[in-house]
Amino acid sequence: MAPQRRNHRIPTEIDADRLALQLLENLTDYNPSNPAYSIETLKMLEAMLIQATRAEAQARAALEAARERASAAAWAFHEAMQGAKVQVQAQYGTDSLALHAVGLKRRSERKRPTRRVPPSD
Numbered sequence: 001m002a003p004q005r006r007n008h009r010i011p012t013e014i015d016a017d018r019l020a021l022q023l024l025e026n027l028t029d030y031n032p033s034n035p036a037y038s039i040e041t042l043k044m045l046e047a048m049l050i051q052a053t054r055a056e057a058q059a060r061a062a063l064e065a066a067r068e069r070a071s072a073a074a075w076a077f078h079e080a081m082q083g084a085k086v087q088v089q090a091q092y093g094t095d096s097l098a099l100h101a102v103g104l105k106r107r108s109e110r111k112r113p114t115r116r117v118p119p120s121d
Helices: 013-024 038-093 097-101
Strands: none
Touching: 013 038, 038 097
16 A cells, blocks of 8 residues: 655646546456456545545635634724724823823833934034
């Protein structure tokens, strides 16, 4: 039995395998000694591949939808928190300790502008 591989096969190889299966069906005297390579088994494996590919596509679509929902929820939360910080500033003032509690700088904590002295020539 071949070892399991973790990487996906190249789609052109799968297409070539499907074409080979169709051509194999045209061989009326094909009778393998190993039943694992019979046409019925190969058709069953192809059907399993199709089903797995569809399931993978559905899972990718579900993941993308979940990512979009999570992103939208994150933006809604962030915008609401920005609004709440503005409300704290409006309610408690620009120099209150409540501003510091929500992560904003108080007016008294800001660096005062300093006068620049022009360079002497």
